[in-house]
Amino acid sequence: MxxxxxxxxxxxxxxxxxxxxxxxxxxxxxxxxxxxxxxxxxxxxxxxxxxxxxxxxxxxxxxxxxxxxxxxxxxxxxxxxxxGSIRIEQADLHDRESFRSLFQLRMPLEIEAAGLAAVHHDDADLKKLDDSLARMTGAEKWTDQGIVADLVFHRALAAATHNEYYPLFIGFIAERISLAINAARAAAVLEEIVEVTIAEHVAIRDAVATRDPLVARTAMRHHIMGAAGRLDLTLEVY
The missing domain is CATH 1.10.10.10 (Winged helix-like DNA-binding domain superfamily/Winged helix DNA-binding domain)
Structure with missing residues (x-):
């Protein structure tokens, strides 16, 4: 669907x-x-x-x-x-092409963020990732709070880069991606899409914890491509 x-x-x-x-x-x-x-x-x-x-x-x-x-x-x-600020109004994100463009931007930002987080994270950063995963996998995972926890995970990962600009840009994009998560949930069997999404986030967290930037980048790439695929979006990858 x-x-x-x-x-x-x-x-x-x-x-x-x-x-x-x-x-x-x-x-x-x-x-x-x-x-x-x-x-x-x-x-x-x-x-x-x-x-x-x-x-x-x-x-x-x-x-x-x-x-x-x-x-x-x-x-x-x-x-x-x-x-000179950057702003994308929510009203501009209402069709497939606008979301495809946003996911295409997400690729280099979040893949690089995952690699940097693997190298630079500290114990406090890892705890924030674990806390957000606990919320994603708990009783609220079927509700809107599961989506909130998903976004918190991506913000925590951005903060774990210890580069002040990543939380700014990834946090900005994450708010817009929340609309796409809702759309994906509405179009699929909820139980299936939630469990797959959780597994992808666990893989990212585990890769970061091992301090292996290449594995972390691969896990994030897999997640973004999977998220785009669940929306029937095709991304250009080279």
Whole structure:
């Protein structure tokens, strides 16, 4: 069964929509660099959602480099726009070709990240990978929380490179890939696709743990090609 990309807008989750709205406000200059965003409580009331949804939206904006959070103070717009920011609106990702392009970009970024993580990770990084895998394989793996744990795994892997730019770019892409994960789940037998996806992540984790960059790169390549295949996307590989 082939993924129906026409359903992407319908399954886009609330945090992504809220992050997109705030990101547009920042991009168009209605919220300036250095300015503090309204509190979680105010944003929750404004958008009519829970504070946990707002926190997830702020996390997405942080991954995109648009805001920085200061503990006990709040979220502030960064100077990213002055340096020239990169932004792909969720509304632009609604057909097969746009997702194919995003997966093609994902290939060099995440394969290289896996190799670097194998070389540079520390015990704390490995624990974060294990924690996200525990969530992926637990009782919540059939729910949206399984998708959240999947994205957390990729962010943790990016952080394990100990290169500050990988979390920025991979975190940004991961939020958009979440829509594709939903589409793939909707198009296949859920039990099969979840178990295959988990096995691919376990292989990546184990390769990183052995500190073998070549094996880690191979495992990530296998995962991305598999994920693309589950969406009936063909990637150019040389």
């Amino acid at each position: 082939t993924a129906d990309f026409s359903q992407i807008r319908r399954i886009e989750h609330l945090p992504a929509r809220i992050a997109s709205h705030i990101g547009k406000e920042i991009a168009e200059g209605r919220v300036m660099a250095g300015e503090k965003l309204p509190t979680e409580h105010i944003l929750a009331k404004t958008f009519g959602v829970s504070r946990s949804v707002v926190r997830e939206a702020i996390a997405q904006l942080r991954n995109e480099g648009l805001v920085e959070t200061r503990q006990g103070v709040g979220a502030f717009v960064t100077e990213a726009l002055r340096r």
